[in-house]
Amino acid sequence: MRWPSMSETLISRNPDLAKLQQAGLRVRIIEGTAAHLIVDGIPAVNSKREVFYGSLYSTLEIDQNRKTRSPVPSHQCWWIGSEVPCHPSGMAMTEFLSNSQPENKGDNITTLVGYSMKLKENGVAVLYPDYYQKIRAYIALIWSATQELDPSCTPYSDRPVPAVVERQKQVFRYPDMATTRAGIGAATAKLLVEKIAIIGLGGTGSYMLDLLAKVPVGQIHLFDQDVFELHNAYRAPGAPQAEDLDKFCKVEWFASMYGRMHTAIIPHAYNITEANLVELEGFDFVFVAVDKPKVRKVLIPGLIAWKIPFIDVGMGLDLDRDSSVTGIVRYTVGLPDFNAHVEQVVSFNDGPDNDLYRNIQVADMNMLNAALAVIRWKKLRGFYADTKREHHGQYNISSGSLVREDCR
Numbered sequence: 001m002r003w004p005s006m007s008e009t010l011i012s013r014n015p016d017l018a019k020l021q022q023a024g025l026r027v028r029i030i031e032g033t034a035a036h037l038i039v040d041g042i043p044a045v046n047s048k049r050e051v052f053y054g055s056l057y058s059t060l061e062i063d064q065n066r067k068t069r070s071p072v073p074s075h076q077c078w079w080i081g082s083e084v085p086c087h088p089s090g091m092a093m094t095e096f097l098s099n100s101q102p103e104n105k106g107d108n109i110t111t112l113v114g115y116s117m118k119l120k121e122n123g124v125a126v127l128y129p130d131y132y133q134k135i136r137a138y139i140a141l142i143w144s145a146t147q148e149l150d151p152s153c154t155p156y157s158d159r160p161v162p163a164v165v166e167r168q169k170q171v172f173r174y175p176d177m178a179t180t181r182a183g184i185g186a187a188t189a190k191l192l193v194e195k196i197a198i199i200g201l202g203g204t205g206s207y208m209l210d211l212l213a214k215v216p217v218g219q220i221h222l223f224d225q226d227v228f229e230l231h232n233a234y235r236a237p238g239a240p241q242a243e244d245l246d247k248f249c250k251v252e253w254f255a256s257m258y259g260r261m262h263t264a265i266i267p268h269a270y271n272i273t274e275a276n277l278v279e280l281e282g283f284d285f286v287f288v289a290v291d292k293p294k295v296r297k298v299l300i301p302g303l304i305a306w307k308i309p310f311i312d313v314g315m316g317l318d319l320d321r322d323s324s325v326t327g328i329v330r331y332t333v334g335l336p337d338f339n340a341h342v343e344q345v346v347s348f349n350d351g352p353d354n355d356l357y358r359n360i361q362v363a364d365m366n367m368l369n370a371a372l373a374v375i376r377w378k379k380l381r382g383f384y385a386d387t388k389r390e391h392h393g394q395y396n397i398s399s400g401s402l403v404r405e406d407c408r
Helices: 007-013 015-022 131-146 177-182 185-191 203-212 230-234 250-258 293-305 363-381
Strands: 026-031 035-045 051-059 076-080 097-099 103-106 109-111 113-116 119-121 124-126 164-168 195-199 219-223 265-268 285-288 310-319 325-334 392-396 402-405
Touching: 007 015, 015 026, 015 131, 035 131, 051 131, 076 109, 076 131, 103 185, 119 131, 177 185, 185 363, 195 203, 203 219, 203 250, 203 285, 203 363, 219 250, 250 265, 285 293, 285 363, 293 310, 293 325, 310 363, 325 363, 363 392
Parallel strands: 026 164, 195 219, 195 285, 219 265, 285 310
Antiparallel strands: 026 035, 035 051, 051 076, 076 113, 097 113, 103 109, 119 124, 310 325, 325 392, 392 402
């Protein structure tokens, strides 16, 4: 879904983009999983020594106020067209070629080749001062080849051309420039799911939220009835003030914190039980981060029955004779078509009364447990490459080994 054009706002805030528009260039700006700047109607020469038209592409780096970065951090541009631009002779322009392969930039944008042309002053490479000068420099390089064949062709109109801004519905309160700068819009787009849940906002669940709040998921639902207490502050992300402890439910505390970044973090200050289990029906994915096996015994069969994919996590930590913490950190994947292994590797029975599992939770182990789970989810979505396709993994603290099992 796309919002109405906001070109007047974006262009009016950025003189360099306004100058491109005023010059009569056909500017398109796409704000999706990343931010893109495209200039259409650029004349070039093909291998048959004919004039054809293509588009120039650049990443568009803007700040939290949607103002362009100056100077421009990246000097690279890419070409979108049926052929690689050539010299008047029909030989491909390779002097500044940096990538000869097509690239998926995300948001339905695929480039043909990439160029690297640095701006130089007195023989020293410097950054382009703004997007106006960067785009004009690349246009001049490609367009100049056409003048020998057809001096009348030009990328410039004789009057300003209103820029077209396509802006997808955003879940972040400010632009995701990490994705834009890294050029991983196509990979990030694989994470566009509508609705996920985190059940349990203890040490591990809260770190899951820390990671997932930076992902363009439509909605992140949090389920936990517990209050954010003193001990929680030492095994969760963030640094609460003393006067804020013992005041708020965990979900409300974390929703308030991460709601500064993500617009759709939805707190539910109660636990999921057999009575309200139906609330999970319809979720795209569920992360289970509870420490009570009897709660897990209710949740997981329900998720399997409704064919909802999930990852369940857990830790078993203890003290050895030297008073060193030892134990295992676990993550287990359950999919609609692959879940028979779950009951074999996940405990559904309460341990002994002196079981230290619920007493020893260390922030780094909670963070590791969360990271392993979120990385595995991103592999399931295709964001990360996945050759093993494991459905169960364990990290052993004392040996440092990571064992992956249940591979297909």
